[in-house]
Amino acid sequence: MKLAIIGSGNVAYHLAKAFVENGVSISQIFGRNESELQKISGELQIPFSVKNLENANVYIISVSDSAIREVSKKIKNSDVLAVHTSGSASRNALNGNFRKGVFYPLQTFSKSRVLDYSEIPFFIDAENENDKLLLKNLAEKISKKVLFADDEMRKYIHLTAVFACNFVNHLFSRAKEISDSQKIPFDYFFPLIEETVKKIHEIEPKFAQTGPAVRNDENTLLLHESLISDEQQLKIYKTINESIKKMYNL
Amino acid sequence: MKLAIIGSGNVAYHLAKAFVENGVSISQIFGRNESELQKISGELQIPFSVKNLENANVYIISVSDSAIREVSKKIKNSDVLAVHTSGSASRNALNGNFRKGVFYPLQTFSKSRVLDYSEIPFFIDAENENDKLLLKNLAEKISKKVLFADDEMRKYIHLTAVFACNFVNHLFSRAKEISDSQKIPFDYFFPLIEETVKKIHEIEPKFAQTGPAVRNDENTLLLHESLISDEQQLKIYKTINESIKKMYNL
Numbered sequence: 470m471k472l473a474i475i476g477s478g479n480v481a482y483h484l485a486k487a488f489v490e491n492g493v494s495i496s497q498i499f500g501r502n503e504s505e506l507q508k509i510s511g512e513l514q515i516p517f518s519v520k521n522l523e524n525a526n527v528y529i530i531s532v533s534d535s536a537i538r539e540v541s542k543k544i545k546n547s548d549v550l551a552v553h554t555s556g557s558a559s560r561n562a563l564n565g566n567f568r569k570g571v572f573y574p575l576q577t578f579s580k581s582r583v584l585d586y587s588e589i590p591f592f593i594d595a596e597n598e599n600d601k602l603l604l605k606n607l608a609e610k611i612s613k614k615v616l617f618a619d620d621e622m623r624k625y626i627h628l629t630a631v632f633a634c635n636f637v638n639h640l641f642s643r644a645k646e647i648s649d650s651q652k653i654p655f656d657y658f659f660p661l662i663e664e665t666v667k668k669i670h671e672i673e674p675k676f677a678q679t680g681p682a683v684r685n686d687e688n689t690l691l692l693h694e695s696l697i698s699d700e701q702q703l704k705i706y707k708t709i710n711e712s713i714k715k716m717y718n719l
Numbered sequence: 720m721k722l723a724i725i726g727s728g729n730v731a732y733h734l735a736k737a738f739v740e741n742g743v744s745i746s747q748i749f750g751r752n753e754s755e756l757q758k759i760s761g762e763l764q765i766p767f768s769v770k771n772l773e774n775a776n777v778y779i780i781s782v783s784d785s786a787i788r789e790v791s792k793k794i795k796n797s798d799v800l801a802v803h804t805s806g807s808a809s810r811n812a813l814n815g816n817f818r819k820g821v822f823y824p825l826q827t828f829s830k831s832r833v834l835d836y837s838e839i840p841f842f843i844d845a846e847n848e849n850d851k852l853l854l855k856n857l858a859e860k861i862s863k864k865v866l867f868a869d870d871e872m873r874k875y876i877h878l879t880a881v882f883a884c885n886f887v888n889h890l891f892s893r894a895k896e897i898s899d900s901q902k903i904p905f906d907y908f909f910p911l912i913e914e915t916v917k918k919i920h921e922i923e924p925k926f927a928q929t930g931p932a933v934r935n936d937e938n939t940l941l942l943h944e945s946l947i948s949d950e951q952q953l954k955i956y957k958t959i960n961e962s963i964k965k966m967y968n969l
Binding site: 479533534535557575576577578579581582584585588589590614616622624625626627628629630631632633634635636637638639640641642643644645647648650651653655656657658659660661662663664665666667668669670671672673674675677678679680681682683684686688689692693696697701702704705706708709711712713715716 | 729783784785807825826827828829831832834835838839840864866872874875876877878879880881882883884885886887888889890891892893894895897898900901903905907908909910911912913914915916917918919920921922923924925927928929930931932933934936938939942943946947951952954955956958959961962963965966
């Protein structure tokens with residue numbers, strides 16, 4: 470079986486690395502960004518091209534959602550399986566006569582990070598049982614956690630991930646703005662952040678809530694609002710406190 | 720030196736436990752909630768009372784911000800040091816003729832959690848250098864990270880903690896509502912959440928941002944808004960995405 474990867478972004482890089490590390494060879498990595506492809510190719514010893522997409526049996530298309538349709542048109546053979554790696558795009562965002570599927574890793578990827586791929590849940594989907602099994606076997610080369618999810622379920626998984634990861638990271642950015650403004654090193658907050666996360670393995674987050682809003686401590690809420698000078702920080706402060714109060718009927 | 724703790728909540732319990740585990744004896748734990756005091760007293764072998772606050776040299780008052788003033792009135796001796804453990808309350812929220820200080824542990828406390836106290840930053844403050852030194856030595860029995868912070872700095876530390884901990888936990892609650900609504904086990908998201916946190920030890924959160932808003936992926940943002948049926952979830956979704964776009968000038 471020949472496996473090709475299309476794309477040179479964070480997900481493409483980490484998938485290629487995970488496959489290579491687990492003994493699955495990649496026949497080609499294809500894309501537009503020559504310098505990124507060159508780096509990946511050099512590190513992982515995979516042939517790359519920006520011009521000729523070679524024949525393969527399975528193509529993993531790891532590009533931005535809006536590019537899936539155009540990129541997938543480059544696959545001219547029909548007796549192949551092409552999958553994308555998007556959480557939100559429908560399986561039918563793929564455009565062509567080939568068999569279609571999805572290969573969605575639930576993780577946040579940055580090129581500079583070393584990841585334990587075996588713990589990453591992979592949500593796969595395909596048009597027929599054979600392809601589902603093929604994708605399951607492929608994902609199981611990398612991960613211990615391979616599951617099926619159709620378009621509808623995958624959208625909600627992605628939405629949940631946006632709250633639990635993207636939004637959480639943004640709160641860290643805004644928190645750091647506040648501590649930076651007072652020259653307080655942000656790493657003072659690391660034990661607190663780690664405990665916040667460890668806690669939810671044992672206690673449901675709803676029952677682990679602490680802080681002024683859940684205590685209905687109006688004095689502290691007003692004090693904090695008076696300390697905040699940034700408009701976006703203030704909007705977040707008010708919106709999340711309101712949401713906390715609603716959740717606990719305060 | 721006789722050290723007493725006033726209060727029976729999460730912070731009072733963990734401070735008492737941390738002291739006892741590190742060989743600092745507590746002469747009394749005092750408060751209103753007899754059943755909680757009884758539990759703490761039983762576990763940690765500390766005398767407790769709901770009626771008679773015995774003499775001590777140092778009192779740690781670990782009660783809600785709004786109760787600090789009233790509770791501190793119970794300390795009648797003037798040649799003693801009394802401190803509170805609040806992030807937001809001023810040192811002068813303490814009411815009496817005794818010497819005043821603050822002993823603020825930067826952590827989120829739940830009674831059921833076992834914590835590594837040595838990693839918890841303690842922010843201390845007092846009216847004179849002797850008391851600062853006394854509090855520093857006391858905190859260093861528990862923690863490797865003891866720092867000074869006045870009222871002003873401590874308020875910002877607490878505000879930062881609200882963003883980095885309380886709000887993050889609430890996002891986990893809202894995320895879990897979404898995954899629960901689709902019967903998707905929330906523990907699928909744990910590797911993602913852990914990586915989100917690990918990442919910021921190496922990459923500033925501002926440079927670690929991923930997700931549809933920072934990619935300016937309007938299609939996905941609109942898709943997600945159409946999936947959300949809860950008013951508070953939608954307000955959070957829009958507010959944080961707007962804040963992300965502003966931060967990156969999108």
